[in-house]
Amino acid sequence: MIALENVAHSYGGGELLSDMTHELVPGSFHFLTGPSGAGKSTFLKICYGELVPSAGRVHLFGQDLRTMSRDAMADTRRRIGIVHQDCRFLDHLPLSENIALPLLAAGRDPAEAADDLRALLDWVGLGSHADALPPSLSGGERQRAALARAVIMSPDVILADEPTGNLDWEMSLRLLRLLIELNRMGKAILIATHDLNLIRTAKAEVSARVLRISGRRLTTAGADL
Amino acid sequence: MIALENVAHSYGGGELLSDMTHELVPGSFHFLTGPSGAGKSTFLKICYGELVPSAGRVHLFGQDLRTMSRDAMADTRRRIGIVHQDCRFLDHLPLSENIALPLLAAGRDPAEAADDLRALLDWVGLGSHADALPPSLSGGERQRAALARAVIMSPDVILADEPTGNLDWEMSLRLLRLLIELNRMGKAILIATHDLNLIRTAKAEVSARVLRISGRRLTTAGADL
Amino acid sequence: MIRPGTFLQRAEGNTGRVVPPSGFTARLTIFSAAAMAFLAVFALALALAAGRMADRWDAALADTATIRIAAPQGQMETQTAIVQEILRTTPGVTEARVLPVEESRALLEPWFGPDLPIESLAIPQLIAVRTAAPGFDAQSLRLRLSAEAPGAVLDDHTRWRQPLVRAAARLRSLGFAAIGLIGATVAAMIVLAAQAALSANAQVITVLRLIGARDAFIARAFVRRFTLRAFGGAVAGTALGMLALALMPGDPATGAFLTDIGFHGAEWLSPLLIPPFAAITAFIATRAAALRRLKELT
């Protein structure tokens, strides 16, 4: 669904990512690791089209990123759930409306999905914070909210950048279980993380592949992880 | 140096923290854990006076928080190094100037400390990013920069809120070693974290105490951790 | 401080909620629009008064002339008749009126006092002539008069008119310049306020774009809000300005231009153009700024 072909990127200085080829297919589960500053977030941004790579081709759901219209790009984004590393919200809207925002943007009535929304909030442990404004949330609560917003539309692909960095182990497992559940429904999942325990736990339940960015290259980590 | 006495806090709703008494003495090393949303960040904010607790007394370097003048508070902050959970910088200044900012605020000439600054940047692995603007840094790079800014003045107390959440294990260890080094120089260190591996590693090197917030109370975790 | 009324909020509907409802950019937009509208009302009144005065001068002087007949008592009537006959056949003369003695006396009164023994004076006979600009040729009339009625002299007021007409022209351009100036300032203030709001809400825009909102959706939320704010502010400013003008103690008796600033009759409708102008400016400015900003994001 998302295909990168010989992609390279540089932010102006030296090349950060070189010659990366990868494809996300339905039902796949990937982890992305690599040292801090290696380019994991950059890789994810290329995957959902926030960044246009300096070289190579990106296809989103069959369309070439370079020839896509802006509206086609917006429509494509609705099929991709994104958890940004620095979770950003509309600070003036209560949490529940923030999480329902993708519905509004897609022209659907958020009221229809009220039940789903409530169940989702409860699952990520934010049931009692539905009316809180985002700036009053704790770091971990923001991450959970970002994940909830990413999955509310039940997208085909979920890209999560460090979604458990501020979470305790129990809550991390809870989120992992939600993602595994979605993966079993056929969604493609890609999680950038530093948490090796999380990766190990996931591998015990689903056939997850671990990608590694090191030395500007994308490699597949072996069983040694 | 920082003493909390029967401190309680609520953000308007129910009580979040109850009857907490604790003192940070020179040379002490503490970890603070607890589930996401338990109040770790709130506890730290009370420690450096960003929040005035709803009940109880806080003494910073012997002065009562409630009777401190605003200027005295500013001067006290220079003796406390803070790593915020969401690391914020002045986005228009290059990283090196951001890290040297506490010197400027204290009325010292940042140029004097240029060598320290360079050594510190290299230690946290940001030597090549000295001229980068904060918005172009990766999540982990921001956290490292925040820690560098917190220690540049060589403060008596260092309070770090989840300083390794976006860092790989090697880099986390590097930062931990820096903090242990500072602790051996007599600084008091308090780190809020979810990373149990980090706590275990630290305990092997220094006599660190682990505090836990659970059920609104502050408890000391035993050796079972 | 002027605040957006609930009607503004209601008019925005659901989409508008994605933009923060108030804050400093809201106040800034509303205040700029109101202040500029207020000033614009005064500039408009000034320009209209200037135009009125220019018209008055033009009308009063441009198309009038005076013929003065100085002749011995006996010949006065004959010459007057001859001149009238000449005028009747002169192209471009629309009206010729022999001034009765009372009017001549009224003209002289300021200088001689009411008890001037006008009958005993051999004062000249005055004929007020009204002309139509294109057809009238003062030079040829002068030639005919000197040939047929040697006592008659044509005064086409050129001497008085020239500087006044110049002044009137300058006055008109001054009025238009003032309006243009205010208009440009309104537009610039609104553009800047819109840009300020977009910058302040950069995060809102980024978030919306990332969750798959189309450009039109995002732009609409901002454009609607800003258009309404600018309109609301301009309505308030215009209303205040008109109120201030209406309450200004009028003194039309003096007839002096400067005390005549204000609107007459249908002119009261003209400031009503200000709020739509502000709204259209805000619409265009915000739309352009929003779309430009969105283009920066993929």
Added chain:
Amino acid sequence: MIRPGTFLQRAEGNTGRVVPPSGFTARLTIFSAAAMAFLAVFALALALAAGRMADRWDAALADTATIRIAAPQGQMETQTAIVQEILRTTPGVTEARVLPVEESRALLEPWFGPDLPIESLAIPQLIAVRTAAPGFDAQSLRLRLSAEAPGAVLDDHTRWRQPLVRAAARLRSLGFAAIGLIGATVAAMIVLAAQAALSANAQVITVLRLIGARDAFIARAFVRRFTLRAFGGAVAGTALGMLALALMPGDPATGAFLTDIGFHGAEWLSPLLIPPFAAITAFIATRAAALRRLKELT
């Protein structure tokens, strides 16, 4: 678009760097200051012109009177002499001048033409009187004249003066109102722009406060920058306004008020007060806003 020159940056020194150097709030502040200063220059010119005209009317009319002596040819000289004698002993009369025939004729010329046989007319003798306001009593002079020189009539121009003096008074207040209005708008715009900048830089303030910067340090960085921006903008606006006025084609020959908008001589110094006013306003507004905002943080 007006941009802060390097001189502004240099003037700010090291502390100022902690506030972002440009961006929309900078443009907004500079533009508001410039636009308002530009308008203020015009308002000032208008007010000064209004004041000038009011002064002219007052001076020209308030202290003058005319005495008209209509008498049979033989008695004219006697009565003129009597009136002169009376005026010499009237308190408050500073000057009395018997108008020579040429001047009377010049006054009449517009009506009768240059070839008026003035010698043959029994036109009244005019005496122009200049009076000093407090001591002069028109009523008692009138009584003395009717007793001693029955052909003499005093015209103290009250009929002409009253409405003009009223108009002048209104004019003055209009001028002051315009200046006050512009001044209030400048102040409000700068306050709003300062608040906008503080809101936009909330993060800067929080960061600075957390790393132990004192309130004075933080406030100074903002206040300095804003004062300089407002000053710079106002200098630019004032300069542009003065340039526009200087380039406006002058036409003082007509003497009409409206074409006389501009500065005369030392008046050119008065708009130089605008930039300091803007700077002081910005200083006070930004300082108050910054300290208020800081109080919200611990």
